[in-house]
Amino acid sequence: xxxxxxxxxWNGGGAPVxxxxxxxxxxxxxxxxxxxxxxxxxxxxRGLDQFFGSFRxxxxxxxxxxxxxxxxxxxxxxxxxxKFYSEDFLRIFEETFDDxxxxxxxxxxxxxxxxxxxxxxxxxxxxxxxxALEYMEPALLAATVxxxxxxxxxxxxxxxMFHSSERKAMVSCYTFRIQDPRxxxxxxxxxxxxxxxxxxxxxLEKLFQKFESVKFFLARDSLREVIVxx
Amino acid sequence: MEAKKEATTLxxxxxxxxxxxxxxxxxxxxxxxxxxxxxxxxxYSKEDLYVDGDVEGTxxxxxxxxxxxxxxxxxxxxxARELVALGSIQGxxxxxxxxxxxxxxxxxxxxxxxxIVIEDGAYFKGSIDIVKTEPKVAPSQPPRPQPxxxxxxxxxxxxxxxxxxxxx
Numbered sequence: 001x002x003x004x005x006x007x008x009x010w011n012g013g014g015a016p017v018x019x020x021x022x023x024x025x026x027x028x029x030x031x032x033x034x035x036x037x038x039x040x041x042x043x044x045x046r047g048l049d050q051f052f053g054s055f056r057x058x059x060x061x062x063x064x065x066x067x068x069x070x071x072x073x074x075x076x077x078x079x080x081x082x083k084f085y086s087e088d089f090l091r092i093f094e095e096t097f098d099d100x101x102x103x104x105x106x107x108x109x110x111x112x113x114x115x116x117x118x119x120x121x122x123x124x125x126x127x128x129x130x131x132a133l134e135y136m137e138p139a140l141l142a143a144t145v146x147x148x149x150x151x152x153x154x155x156x157x158x159x160x161m162f163h164s165s166e167r168k169a170m171v172s173c174y175t176f177r178i179q180d181p182r183x184x185x186x187x188x189x190x191x192x193x194x195x196x197x198x199x200x201x202x203x204l205e206k207l208f209q210k211f212e213s214v215k216f217f218l219a220r221d222s223l224r225e226v227i228v229x230x
Numbered sequence: 231m232e233a234k235k236e237a238t239t240l241x242x243x244x245x246x247x248x249x250x251x252x253x254x255x256x257x258x259x260x261x262x263x264x265x266x267x268x269x270x271x272x273x274y275s276k277e278d279l280y281v282d283g284d285v286e287g288t289x290x291x292x293x294x295x296x297x298x299x300x301x302x303x304x305x306x307x308x309x310a311r312e313l314v315a316l317g318s319i320q321g322x323x324x325x326x327x328x329x330x331x332x333x334x335x336x337x338x339x340x341x342x343x344x345x346i347v348i349e350d351g352a353y354f355k356g357s358i359d360i361v362k363t364e365p366k367v368a369p370s371q372p373p374r375p376q377p378x379x380x381x382x383x384x385x386x387x388x389x390x391x392x393x394x395x396x397x398x
Contacts, residue, residue: 084358
């Protein structure tokens with residue numbers, strides 16, 4: 001039962017299996033719905049393995065987690081001897097943008113980036129963006145990726161994930177908790193409006209074209225884990 | 231700085247000169263700043279402190295525990311042995327032993343501590359530096375008899391501020 005619902009996430013989110021007829025949604029609204037009960041799954045992540053593998057035998061690095069602070073990630077990263085930085089990126093996203101049209105408004109975009117990613121250039125060795133970029137429309141997404149490029153150190157890494165393989169009005173949202181260098185616990189905690197486009201490999205390559213390298217891991221259930229290096 | 235006192239629910243603040251706050255240590259409890267109190271200035275305490283009001287400035291409780299209640303709004307640099315946050319803190323926090331950020335709490339600032347607990351639902355923006363505390367080395371020889379203690383230290387809780395505006 002649980003794995004059915006989680007499998008639905010890795011298939012691109014949407015209503016859970018056997019959830020009955022789809023509910024009408026206002027796809028222009030961005031606010032996440034309250035959870036209908038949390039669902040968890042543990043899975044292997046090659047992207048995470050690659051991310052922390054690139055920092056092996058190093059300590060004292062600066063790692064930014066855009067998923068908000070969760071105990072497991074704080075423990076994991078600080079135990080490795082790194083400094084942990086936290087941004088509750090999607091909460092700020094929801095507080096800043098009322099609807100999809102707002103995401104093209106340059107003033108709103110500037111305000112959002114000031115609140116969420118106002119850091120000196122080349123501050124971070126690594127950024128864990130999880131699925132935060134997936135909910136953004138093109139103008140906002142491009143500005144966010146540019147800012148991420150700016151705050152990463154040269155040779156720094158960004159890990160992000162895109163799980164849409166088909167267009168959906170609403171997708172589930174998740175918390176990603178690091179269990180070990182290659183295992184994630186994924187907790188579903190509600191739904192939010194999906195971006196109005198799909199992220200296939202060529203789109204993702206174009207999105208990260210200013211980075212030195214882009215690597216995909218196509219995981220089961222059409223999940224794309226993306227590691228980019230500045 | 232200016233100190234504004236809007237209500238007198240600071241439990242340890244009776245009969246004291248302005249600008250100097252002395253908690254009632256005879257009760258051996260926790261000093262508290264009630265939710266209708268607003269303080270701008272420096273707070274220095276030698277006992278545990280519970281803040282459910284507004285504080286702007288600095289808070290230092292080096293060997294004691296600071297609790298920010300659900301109504302507490304702290305816009306201050308904080309140093310304590312232990313911090314439990316249920317309300318809102320904006321400022322850098324150093325806790326030699328432990329920090330707990332409870333569900334619905336909000337902390338914006340950089341943290342330095344030995345241990346941290348963050349509940350799901352808490353909002354945290356900033357950095358976390360885990361500082362390893364050195365274990366205390368046991369003395370190799372039996373301790374010498376100590377001289378009698380010096381005169382008791384007063385002012386366990388001191389609000390050092392220009393309190394000209396404070397009104398009772």
